[in-house]
Amino acid sequence: MISANLSAISYLVSGVLFILALRGLSSPETSRQGNLFGILGMIIAVTVTFLLIGNFSTGFIYVLIFILVGGSIGAFIAYKIPMTAMPELVAGFHSLVGLAAVFVAISAFLNPEAFNLGVPGNIKLGSLIEMSIGAAVGAITFSGSVIAFLKLQGLMSGSPITFKGQHPLNAIILISIVLLIYLLCSTQSSNLFWILLGVSFLIGFLLIIPIGGADMPVVISMLNSYSGWAAAGIGFTLENSALIITGALVGSSGAILSYIMCKGMNRSFFNVILGGWGATDEVKGSSTKEQRPVKSGNADDAAFLMKNASSVIIVPGYGMAVAQAQHALREMVDTLKKNDIKVSYAIHPVAGRMPGHMNVLLAEANVPYDEVFELEEINNDFANADVAFVIGANDVTNPVAKTDPQSPIFGMPVLDVEKCKSVLFVKRSLSPGYAGIDNDLFYKENTLMLFADAKKMTEDITKNL
């Protein structure tokens, strides 16, 4: 048993270590050390909790067993998961944080004495408010993340599910959550607590189903943020500074990532959340469709173009992840480099299904991170490059975003791929990208379409180089 003051200071230390863990991510060199800080912070927090309770009886053994069981499952997943599946994994992990927050809140509600919060039926008002907010946000995080997971995993259609009266219904549910929390705090009724949880699970589900697959970067970031606020809510209940600090860090981290993703699409946060795109554009997409000539080529043509180039910029997108083409791509680039061709990679903020998705895949394929550039860093280089190799990206290269104010993606920052001397566009078919926006790039004079699976095409090009 250690004193409450000592444990409070230790929790503060672990909170600071968590800050350092995030701070380390400012550069890849310091990031590995940062992760160790995070692990250390976690060890301190858990150890102090054991010492504070000072109960090393049978219960303690069970705690260790449950940690061990959960830990081995987690470790197993961490080693097995392919890098292309990171968005699903993160969504899945978010759901676990949410559910854990709900469980802790339930436990505290059923047995408030263990947490020094009063007795059942007469829980301290402040604690009850914090607890119910934590539980509600946790429940929303859980069910929302489960839907996000199912959509990313392809177990559920990625297209938005919308129905009449969706927004009013959601608004009513959200208002009823606030109302329920108020009633719960004034009556201390356990029935209301369960209803609150049920309604929160429901709204998490309803909030995510109208959001389309390509908006997942925003959704995942947003759920990341929610999981933080849930943890903070529980932190207030438990009067634990490590939890409060972490919750605030994670909450603001997720919020910033959502903001960056929305800016990458030039859309407002609410526009994404309300599930705007998919429904409104279908009409326009089908009416203006016309047959325009396209130049298509094969691997041989592509290899010829690249061999005669002096600089090549590669633009990867979600299609590269789907085709698992990152290793084949790296091999192609190696061959190009042997021929003294300068190669760099251009990454759009919303490429892929989560923030930084493409960077991880390229890193997995042993692409050095100093050859990989963000949109603002590289956009001026396209005009001087000979070949742009677009693999699995589409909307983020669409020049329409700069020229056509009618287009739904107008104003979205795009990569100036069309300024290259020639563009190689690997794609399976001419079908427009998500939400039916036709890509003007396909019909440009200097674009050569390569219709094939991204991985196979890349391998064929390498053979022909």
Added chain:
Amino acid sequence: MEIDPLIFRLSIFILSIFIGYYVVWSVTPSLHTPLMSVTNAISSVIIVGAIIAGLSGNSDSVFNSSSIFGFLAISLAAINIFGGFLVTQRMLAMYKKKKKDKK
């Protein structure tokens, strides 16, 4: 007059949001995926609450309705902690700089 301890916790909370704001803006965009996985791992520090809940039973009955939820939360949080930190470590190990001696 004494200040409610809640105010101190609120101060920690607000200041931490600001720290989070500045720290996260300084994270390089290429590490945004590891950022998400590591925030996932650290938010599972909620395990401290789960442990308190799990150990709330007395020695005669380790499992009661309240502690069972605690134990469930412990295993969920443990999946996240181990999974989150390890997958972050695995990702970060892949980020390599260009070898200068290559040419």
